[in-house]
Amino acid sequence: MKSYPKPKNRPALELCSECGLCDTSYLRYAKWACAFITQHIEELEKKVHGTSRILDNPQQLYFGVHQAMHSARRKDPIPGAQWTGIVSTIGMRALERGWVDAVLCVQASPEDRFRPQPILARTPAEVLAARVNKPTLSPNLSVLDEIPKQGIKRLLAIGVGCQIQALRTVQDKIGLEELYVLGTPCVDNVNRQGLQKFLDTTSHSPSTVVHYEFMQDFQVHFRHEDGHVEKVPFFGLNTKELKDVFAPSCLSCFDYTNALADLVVGYMGAPFQWQWLLVRNERGQQLMNLVKDELEFTDMVDKGNRKAAVQQGISIYDQGITLPMWLAQIMGVAINQIGPKGLEYGRFSIDSHFVRNYLYLKRNHPTKFAQQVPAFAKKIVEQYKLPDS
Numbered sequence: 001m002k003s004y005p006k007p008k009n010r011p012a013l014e015l016c017s018e019c020g021l022c023d024t025s026y027l028r029y030a031k032w033a034c035a036f037i038t039q040h041i042e043e044l045e046k047k048v049h050g051t052s053r054i055l056d057n058p059q060q061l062y063f064g065v066h067q068a069m070h071s072a073r074r075k076d077p078i079p080g081a082q083w084t085g086i087v088s089t090i091g092m093r094a095l096e097r098g099w100v101d102a103v104l105c106v107q108a109s110p111e112d113r114f115r116p117q118p119i120l121a122r123t124p125a126e127v128l129a130a131r132v133n134k135p136t137l138s139p140n141l142s143v144l145d146e147i148p149k150q151g152i153k154r155l156l157a158i159g160v161g162c163q164i165q166a167l168r169t170v171q172d173k174i175g176l177e178e179l180y181v182l183g184t185p186c187v188d189n190v191n192r193q194g195l196q197k198f199l200d201t202t203s204h205s206p207s208t209v210v211h212y213e214f215m216q217d218f219q220v221h222f223r224h225e226d227g228h229v230e231k232v233p234f235f236g237l238n239t240k241e242l243k244d245v246f247a248p249s250c251l252s253c254f255d256y257t258n259a260l261a262d263l264v265v266g267y268m269g270a271p272f273q274w275q276w277l278l279v280r281n282e283r284g285q286q287l288m289n290l291v292k293d294e295l296e297f298t299d300m301v302d303k304g305n306r307k308a309a310v311q312q313g314i315s316i317y318d319q320g321i322t323l324p325m326w327l328a329q330i331m332g333v334a335i336n337q338i339g340p341k342g343l344e345y346g347r348f349s350i351d352s353h354f355v356r357n358y359l360y361l362k363r364n365h366p367t368k369f370a371q372q373v374p375a376f377a378k379k380i381v382e383q384y385k386l387p388d389s
């Protein structure tokens with residue numbers, strides 16, 4: 001596989017998530033803006049939402065500041081979107097209604113469908129062409145210097161947590177009159193080489209995968225070029241091989257649910273096959289209103305108890321145990337029947353990832369540990385018994 005040169009100017013060194021800021025003149029703010037040099041989610045929550053999350057409020061502890069949550073999907077799903085295309089639809093409508101001059105989103109490079117190419121989309125067709133995840137680190141903020149050059153005054157930015165934290169820190173310096181931020185949750189991201197290793201280790205046909213997702217039924221769903229869907233249970237993943245596949249940034253990240261976006265669109269808190277919308281503030285509500293009539297809604301679900309599954313998963317992951325596929329399949333079916341659903345699935349995923357990342361930082365970056373783990377993440381991790389070292 002083609003290998004790509006490492007970019008220069010990365011003050012976060014190996015923890016850099018390639019958010020793109022340091023490819024621009026805003027490099028000079030990286031010391032404050034970089035999510036891996038100055039983690040300051042709670043302070044920015046106050047700036048953006050008017051309040052930081054209340055740790056004694058169980059919903060806010062997990063999902064951050066929000067005023068509403070919904071399970072929804074497009075009545076008419078967009079072919080080729082990651083889920084049903086709610087994110088792309090919001091981007092397109094914001095341009096069509098003249099709310100914004102441009103939408104910051106990520107198309108794929110013409111040579112490689114998984115290689116991200118950030119753009120400032122000026123037409124709905126360009127936003128549509130950015131649909132579907134490029135499941136690799138993406139330098140979204142590399143286009144920041146283009147904003148004033150192109151005369152853009154009103155922007156909708158789409159991005160994941162580390163990109164949005166840097167953007168929120170520098171947003172007052174870009175010369176924008178309006179900024180809307182549409183986030184997605186994000187976890188377990190990889191560089192392009194890491195993605196190849198993940199596909200090669202996990203899928204029966206890595207070269208034909210067009211899309212994959214870690215689904216709420218505890219299986220990874222790979223969609224292939226011919227349309228067939230391959231399902232691999234989480235518990236059957238080759239944890240030993242995959243331990244070093246995730247980017248060091250993503251093993252040090254606690255902004256799973258994109259705390260600083262106005263509106264977050266994911267799936268992790270919704271029932272299987274539905275998307276999850278987390279409206280953080282009034283601006284987020286405005287973004288949702290843009291597409292409300294194009295969506296159907298179902299009740300939020302919050303069922304089961306995640307705690308035993310999370311505790312068991314800690315040792316399986318930590319010891320690098322790979323279960324035989326027949327056992328993994330049985331466990332997958334069982335946990336899908338009786339395991340956490342809806343919001344409790346969201347908590348299962350947050351707990352599992354926060355514990356893993358907490359241990360990773362403590363072991364591999366002890367000097368960064370105290371600053372990098374936000375108070376809300378410490379409180380979540382403290383619920384579990386951790387391995388000794």
Ligand code: FAD
Binds near residue numbers: 083086107136137267
């Ligand atoms: P679409 O209409 O298909 O639009 C997708 C949008 O994502 C596009 O606008 C594009 O600009 C943007 N995008 C694509 N790749 C990237 C990238 N690498 N960085 C930044 N922006 C990108 N949701 C969960 O609930 N739980 C998760 O664990 C989770 N992990 C994710 C990991 C990654 C790397 C990404 C990019 C997203 C993740 N999501 C997760 C979000 C989820 O997969 C969907 O993107 C979301 O539900 C929107 O679906 P959609 O059909 O509305 O999006």
Ligand code: SF4
Binds near residue numbers: 017019021023033
């Ligand atoms: Fe720079 Fe972004 Fe990398 Fe931090 S994560 S070093 S801000 S490019």
Ligand code: SF4
Binds near residue numbers: 163250
């Ligand atoms: Fe950025 Fe965190 Fe996603 Fe990694 S997991 S790309 S650090 S938001």
